[in-house]
Amino acid sequence: MKSKTILLLIIFVILFTVTIVAAVKNEGAKDIEIYGGKKGKIPFPHHMHQNNLEDCNICHSFFPQKPNSIKDLKTKGQLEKKQVMKKLCIKCHKAEKRAGNKAGPTKCSKCHIK
Ligand code: HEC
Ligand code: HEC
């Protein structure tokens, strides 16, 4: 093979790898507004939690990595209202506070905004 062809091949392989890695690693939006019904939406710092927690499944075992998945599961009756809030968000924030660590909010008005 000519060296030019080899060079082109190498470039192709690199571009291909970069594309695959980027496609697999969809970390979702940096900040998300979660639907909170009449109580008001919840601004949620998604990437801040990812950096703190590392394991995606701490949350995504409750709901898939899709926009509005919590609301969709509640509409289908596969998640109860306030289930994620109580069994995931507030549960962890309380546990961290008890352990004396930095923790997120546990008061209604600190999460829900109108
Ligand atoms: C502390 C909880 C939590 C952790 C940890 C978490 N997520 Fe999420 N993620 C959420 C919430 C909440 C939503 C929004 C769901 C909704 O809109 O109903 C979401 C939505 C998403 C979405 C779809 C929405 C979008 O912006 O495209 C993707 C993709 C995603 N997460 C990827 C990840 C990956 C990858 C990780 C691990 C590196 C991760 N998440 C870790 C809570 C979390
Ligand atoms: C740590 C943040 C957080 C705190 C604190 C919090 N909430 Fe929530 N709340 C959420 C999230 C996230 C949802 C959406 C997921 C769900 O329904 O579990 C939600 C959902 C709800 C819903 C259901 C909305 C619907 O129609 O689907 C109600 C009602 C509600 N919260 C009331 C309250 C009240 C009252 C308090 C205070 C006692 C409170 N929340 C404190 C995060 C929080």
Ligand code: HEC
């Ligand atoms: C497994 C633990 C864990 C879970 C689950 C979790 N959080 Fe947090 N959250 C934290 C910690 C720790 C902090 C404080 C991080 C810091 O201040 O550095 C925090 C901080 C926050 C903050 C404050 C951000 C700020 O700028 O001060 C909000 C809002 C929040 N969380 C909302 C939520 C919501 C909504 C959910 C559920 C969808 C959730 N969290 C689930 C651990 C968790």
